[in-house]
Amino acid sequence: EELLDHIDEIGEYATVEDVEGILRSHPDKLSPEILERTFRENCAPNAAFEKTLFHYLIHRLSAVGSQVAVNYCLELLLEHPEETAEVMKYLGSLPLAGSVYDQVVAYMKTNDAIYDYQLYEIVRWFVGRSYYPAELVRLCRTWAFDRNRSRWLRTYCLIVLGEGGNEADLEMIESQYASATTELERAEIVSALRRMVD
Numbered sequence: 001e002e003l004l005d006h007i008d009e010i011g012e013y014a015t016v017e018d019v020e021g022i023l024r025s026h027p028d029k030l031s032p033e034i035l036e037r038t039f040r041e042n043c044a045p046n047a048a049f050e051k052t053l054f055h056y057l058i059h060r061l062s063a064v065g066s067q068v069a070v071n072y073c074l075e076l077l078l079e080h081p082e083e084t085a086e087v088m089k090y091l092g093s094l095p096l097a098g099s100v101y102d103q104v105v106a107y108m109k110t111n112d113a114i115y116d117y118q119l120y121e122i123v124r125w126f127v128g129r130s131y132y133p134a135e136l137v138r139l140c141r142t143w144a145f146d147r148n149r150s151r152w153l154r155t156y157c158l159i160v161l162g163e164g165g166n167e168a169d170l171e172m173i174e175s176q177y178a179s180a181t182t183e184l185e186r187a188e189i190v191s192a193l194r195r196m197v198d
Contacts, residue, residue, distance in 0.1 A: 073091060
């Protein structure tokens with residue numbers, strides 16, 4: 001209702017889709033103060049997690065460039081790993097301090113980060129930002145060649161090593177070519193080595 005007060009085009013019988021459409025087409029009409037207050041009131045550390053409300057607010061906060069949810073989202077990586085895609089999308093929409101990257105990598109190093117799919121989502125996020133902190137590269141060295149890890153995680157770890165690693169990493173990737181069992185694996189290895197050509 002408070003958002004509607006700021007938008008003249010919407011009548012009193014607007015649907016949720018109408019509101020969403022107007023908010024998308026008029027991002028300047030979003031009120032950061034209302035969104036941030038709503039976030040603080042409903043996403044407090046001890047409050048019950050409401051997935052639908054979280055998704056709505058995180059998208060709106062992202063649209064206005066608000067960083068109010070950064071710490072909450074970092075905590076969600078542990079408490080709700082199923083929300084990793086939403087968390088990383090939000091974090092990726094903001095200019096972040098180096099400490100945020102450090103906290104994400106610190107989480108990845110813990111025994112709490114047990115899901116390969118979650119790790120894959122995070123590593124893929126770093127690849128999308130072309131940012132490879134030394135600790136991330138070190139983790140990817142461990143995971144890239146571990147056959148007990150999921151295929152998708154290993155693939156993105158190879159990309160990190162290929163783009164952010166050192167000469168020894170490139171040589172290690174190259175040595176894997178002979179033992180690759182599928183054409184897809186060979187293609188991934190060649191792709192990860194493209195920096196060697198440069």
